[in-house]
Amino acid sequence: MHSPKQHITAALVLFFCVSEGILATPGIDQLSASRLTTEKSRTRMSREPLGFVVIAAADANRAVRLPLVNLISPLQRPLRIAQSWGLYGGGPNAVERMEIYIDGTLIYRSKDPPHDWLAPVLTYRRVRPIVKTTCQGDSRNDTSLMAFILTHARADFPLAKQVVVRCTTAEFDSPAVTTDLVRYVASAPEWVLSQ
Amino acid sequence: MINLWTRWVNAVYRPVDARPLVWVRRLMPLVILADMLSMAHRGAAQAILFDASHGGTSSGAAKWFVFGDWMYAGPFLWAVIVLSMPFISAGILTRPALVTGILAYSQLGHMDLPGDRGVDRMIRTTLIILLFSEVTQKKVPKKIAQWPVMLINWMLVFVYLSAGMAKITNTTAWWDPRKLPELYTILVDPLGGHLDPAFWYNYQEIFTFGSWSTIILEFTSFLILTRWSPYWACFGAFMHVGIALWMDLGIFSFGMLAFYPLLFSPWTEKLLNRGSGTQSTGPTIR
Numbered sequence: 001m002h003s004p005k006q007h008i009t010a011a012l013v014l015f016f017c018v019s020e021g022i023l024a025t026p027g028i029d030q031l032s033a034s035r036l037t038t039e040k041s042r043t044r045m046s047r048e049p050l051g052f053v054v055i056a057a058a059d060a061n062r063a064v065r066l067p068l069v070n071l072i073s074p075l076q077r078p079l080r081i082a083q084s085w086g087l088y089g090g091g092p093n094a095v096e097r098m099e100i101y102i103d104g105t106l107i108y109r110s111k112d113p114p115h116d117w118l119a120p121v122l123t124y125r126r127v128r129p130i131v132k133t134t135c136q137g138d139s140r141n142d143t144s145l146m147a148f149i150l151t152h153a154r155a156d157f158p159l160a161k162q163v164v165v166r167c168t169t170a171e172f173d174s175p176a177v178t179t180d181l182v183r184y185v186a187s188a189p190e191w192v193l194s195q
Numbered sequence: 196m197i198n199l200w201t202r203w204v205n206a207v208y209r210p211v212d213a214r215p216l217v218w219v220r221r222l223m224p225l226v227i228l229a230d231m232l233s234m235a236h237r238g239a240a241q242a243i244l245f246d247a248s249h250g251g252t253s254s255g256a257a258k259w260f261v262f263g264d265w266m267y268a269g270p271f272l273w274a275v276i277v278l279s280m281p282f283i284s285a286g287i288l289t290r291p292a293l294v295t296g297i298l299a300y301s302q303l304g305h306m307d308l309p310g311d312r313g314v315d316r317m318i319r320t321t322l323i324i325l326l327f328s329e330v331t332q333k334k335v336p337k338k339i340a341q342w343p344v345m346l347i348n349w350m351l352v353f354v355y356l357s358a359g360m361a362k363i364t365n366t367t368a369w370w371d372p373r374k375l376p377e378l379y380t381i382l383v384d385p386l387g388g389h390l391d392p393a394f395w396y397n398y399q400e401i402f403t404f405g406s407w408s409t410i411i412l413e414f415t416s417f418l419i420l421t422r423w424s425p426y427w428a429c430f431g432a433f434m435h436v437g438i439a440l441w442m443d444l445g446i447f448s449f450g451m452l453a454f455y456p457l458l459f460s461p462w463t464e465k466l467l468n469r470g471s472g473t474q475s476t477g478p479t480i481r
Contacts, residue, residue, distance in 0.1 A: 002201070002204050002208070006204055006207075006208055007204060009207060009208075009340075009342060010200075010203055010204040010207040010208075010342075013207050013342045013345065013346060014203065016346055016349075017345075017346070017349050020349055020350060020353055021353075024353040024354075024357055026353065026356040026357040026359070026360040027357070027360035027361070027364055029357065030360075030361060030364065077257075077259055078259050078301070079297060079298075079301040079319060079323065080257075080259075080301045080304040080305060080311060080315070080316060080319060081301075081316050081319050081320045081323065082316055083316075083320070083350070083353070084357070085313055085317075085353060085354045085357040085358060085361075086357055086358070086360075086361035087313050087354070087357070087358040087361065088358055088361070088362065088381070089361040089362055089364075089365035089366075090362065090365045090366045090368070090369070090377050090380070090381070091377055091378075091379075091380030091381035091382075091384050091387075091388075092380055092384050092386075093380070095383065095384070095385060095392050096384070096385065096386055097385045097386070098386070110385035110386055111385035111389070112385075120236075120237035120238055120239070121237055121238055121239045121242055123443050124233070124234060124237050124239040124242075124243075124445065125230075125310070125312070125443070125444060125445025125446065125447070126234070126239070126242075126243050126307055126309075126310025126311075126312075126445075127239055127242050127243070127252055127310065128386065128387065128443065128445075129309045129310065129312070130252050130253070130309050130310075131386060132386045132387070133309070135386060139309075140254065140255075140309075141247070141252055141253055141254050141309055143247075143254070144247035144251065144252050144253065144254045145252045147247065147250075148241075148242055148250060148251070148252050151250060172375060172379075172380070172383065172392050172396055173392075173393070173396050174393070175392045175393050176393075
């Protein structure tokens with residue numbers, strides 16, 4: 001004979017397991033509500049191998065899963081425990097690096113030990129995502145990252161006249177040949193950051 | 196139906212050896228503590244613990260962040276986390292330490308949105324599960340109800356399966372040998388990996404094999420729920436050690452490896468018995 005506490009615990013465990021299945025449905029949890037809603041996109045997908053499975057999954061996601069997700073997901077927010085795990089889908093399409101120059105002299109380059117000024121901070125796991133998205137031109141925090149770099153550069157190099165931060169891209173088989181992705185410049189005496 | 200429910204309650208309350216879960220409780224807070232100390236040691240505290248208007252790198256907190264514009268919220272949360280984690284790990288005042296630790300850790304996540312990653316969510320979920328489990332008692336019983344183990348293992352299956360699905364739906368380069376192996380692009384990425392792109396470009400077969408192995412490992416993660424779990428965990432642990440060696444992901448690998456006393460069960464219990472010179476203290480997890 002089980003106690004009421006045991007029944008409640010068992011019910012909560014069942015709720016967690018079912019919720020995990022709904023919130024973290026592998027593959028489906030990465031589909032947006034607007035995926036495959038137009039006739040054109042559905043026709044194109046139906047021509048792909050197993051395209052009908054993807055269409056059925058997108059429809060089921062919209063009709064069944066997402067309404068349940070909207071119901072359950074508020075429970076996760078206060079403690080930031082969102083159960084959706086699309087970790088490490090893929091790597092970059094090219095070799096991307098960040099470089100920092102003071103008056104034309106290179107002081108930092110990603111994975112370049114002789115040029116490692118501020119490297120411990122820029123490679124720290126909580127800062128690295130901002131560096132990465134900044135280099136991909138897709139960061140909401142690029143301005144604050146640049147302001148942080150500029151502040152530290154002026155403190156460590158008080159005679160500096162110009163700070164340049166740039167991100168470069170190169171092919172995997174010839175990583176030395178680079179082109180600029182993004183570039184930020186700040187010059188004395190105003191030290192206003194421009195892109 | 197009633198019979199089915201009774202079987203479920205029996206399964207939830209099946210007694211298992213407490214020690215693998217105790218080891219998770221010991222290791223997980225140490226991983227967080229190491230991360231916090233690493234933040235200070237690297238000089239990244241200002242970047243993370245202050246908002247953009249006070250010299251930090253993150254602009255804008257989530258709406259659940261309760262400290263508003265208080266400048267020292269970040270350092271305060273850091274201090275609370277650093278103080279609470281050793282108590283959780285040592286099993287002293289475990290429940291109060293867990294409550295304060297979880298609240299502070301989630302508030303730090305609300306404050307530092309870009310830096311709060313999947314591993315942080317996994318660790319927080321686990322700490323919440325531990326909070327309600329018997330391993331937080333002053334004197335941990337030798338046998339505990341298996342439900343916390345069930346929940347953590349269930350979550351891990353979804354973590355690994357989702358990672359596998361994210362890979363094969365993202366690009367065909369994870370399995371197509373004619374393409375540049377996706378594992379290569381990850382490990383030579385200067386913004387995350389350690390390997391030299393030019394040198395390793397000539398050894399792509401290794402990465403093709405690694406890419407396939409990763410996919411196979413992640414899609415077989417349902418084995419965590421079976422008696423094959425410790426065998427699966429050998430390959431899982433190997434992958435996480437590889438990630439720790441060849442990538443700059445901070446605590447990710449160590450946070451994941453902190454779950455492995457559960458995944459290696461019943462080998463964990465056998466190892467602990469051998470270490471203490473005792474016999475089994477109760478039914479193993481599997």
